[in-house]
Amino acid sequence: MTIYSGPVFDMASQQFSVIADHLSIPINERDRLLMPKRAITISCPIHRDDGTTAVFEGYRVQHHLTLGPTKGGTRFAGSVDLGEVAALAIWMSWKCALVGLPYGGAKGGIGVDPASLSKRELESLSRRYMQEMIPFVGPHTDIMAPDMGTNEQVMAWFMDTYSMYHGRTVTEIVTGKPVSAGGTLGRREATGRGVAYLARRVMSDLSINLSDATAVIQGFGNVGSIAALELSNMGVRIIAVSDHTGALYRAAGLDVPDLIKHVSAHGNLAGYSNELSYDPANILTLPCDVLVPAAIERVIDAKAADELRCRIVAEGANGPTTPEADLVLERRQKEIFLIPDILCNSGGVIVSYFEWVQDLQQLFWEEDEVMRREFQILDRAFDQMTLRAKRDRIFNRTAAMSIGVERVRAAKNMRGLFP
Missing domain, CATH: 3.40.50.720 (NAD(P)-binding Rossmann-like Domain)
Structure with missing residues (x-):
């Protein structure tokens, strides 16, 4: 039994099973690699413009923190549910490991059509979501980013809400922010x-x-x-x-x-x-x-x-x-x-990583430097995938996911199981 369900989570699980079989991962290791470390479900009440109160369901899933903090987008869409968010967090883990970023995967979202909200309602919902997530996120725990239905403005509201709670500006809590608020050139x-x-x-x-x-x-x-x-x-x-x-x-x-x-x-x-x-x-x-x-x-x-x-x-x-x-x-x-x-589609998280690094150091790069570094990482990962595919005579997705899963598995095995 699992709290996660739905066609998207089933798809992520099925993909992992294919890779686990290909890599001959023992059955007793598989759940630790696949199942998310933490799932948060929250209620987000806001005042509507017409004076009524509406409550929206929000989610955040952190897949693993073995390699560093988790990283992933936050989507606002009517279809969002816990299973979909968990699947996206799992895929983000393999993605970050494939391209060599010091992150685990995460994903979040609210079940709402953002087009149905006024700008004031959207701001209220964005801020309430981050307020409810403050105990579970942080620059070295879980860093949010935009996804479907969210954008630079929503990230700025997230960052401001978190910063007001901590009494100082914490730009590194989210990526995909406007450049004027600590974002990086080239992220969008x-x-x-x-x-x-x-x-x-x-x-x-x-x-x-x-x-x-x-x-x-x-x-x-x-x-x-x-x-x-x-x-x-x-x-x-x-x-x-x-x-x-x-x-x-x-x-x-x-x-x-x-x-x-x-x-x-x-x-x-x-x-x-x-x-x-x-x-x-x-x-x-x-x-x-x-x-x-x-x-x-x-x-x-x-x-x-x-x-x-x-x-x-x-x-x-x-x-x-x-x-x-x-x-x-x-x-x-x-x-x-x-x-x-x-x-x-890993260019987004690659440049989000650059944004996080720049915010931590308070040292910002020109856009051509951001692009050069992004393409360098993409080239390296592409070369590794195609070499693996040719060497083992396997499908490109199998090669790419195998590299990601292997790296996460190796880190978990090296660190051991606490306590």
Whole structure:
């Protein structure tokens, strides 16, 4: 029995079982590696603008603290539940270990649609969430970051709430803050830039000419829009994009800066163009060189995986591909190169680490230094993954996750079990 449930947690558990079998991890060691160290569930009451009181459920899961403090985003979305948050924390652990960061994984969230809140209500809910979390988080215990439905402003409210409680400014309690409040240059763009950087590297390895290449972006939030912009700046044609309001398609290529301008003004892609409208259900299977699923979990199932017509899948989202789809993609790995999520979207936590280090030292870097260091770490992790995949003749996801799980396991075994 476990308090964690739901399809996303089941998916994370199933993925871990595959890796544990591959690494021949004894059965009696597996629960210690998989099960989260700590889960916090809270109630967040706020006054609504109409004078009523509303209570929202909030969560935070800290997977392990073996390598250092936990690190992970906080999402505000109607679908958030404890199982989903736990799965995301587990994936973050393997991600941090893969790219060599001194963190365990964490994740948090509130079950709320942020679009249903006024700005004052959003601030009240953000501050109440952090207030309730103060006994369980800290710069050397658990550092929060933005995720779906949260942004720099929410992180600034988190940081201010924590700082007021401690009577001094504690910028290092969260990352993804505005630069004016102790954030780092390049953090907002880091995840999308990393996705585009790794996609370009694979295109180079596959001898795909950038000026002839095409890309499809599913999910046009912060990650998808920045990935689209970076790929477009490289010369890649972005032929289709989508978000929860619909999809747009143009074979000759879409105007990405104009799309970003529209989304900035209106919040989503709705109303951009009727002529370019396309069925969102078919966007994943459009012919292209690079497919970037950058929306939510479990969008590529076995059927979709079998119908993909891309050369590269660059997973901008966490867990976009189901275990059943992985079996299909493993069979098709000579046709389709998968850049797994724990590597592909790790640019965000890499630059969050840089932000945390800069806040602790009160010494800040220029943006070109941030980018140089981010790409250096991505290159190293990519090389390790591909070397492992070729050496052991295994799927890229298996290689990437094996490296992450092995590093966490080695640290736990070295430290032992207390008491």
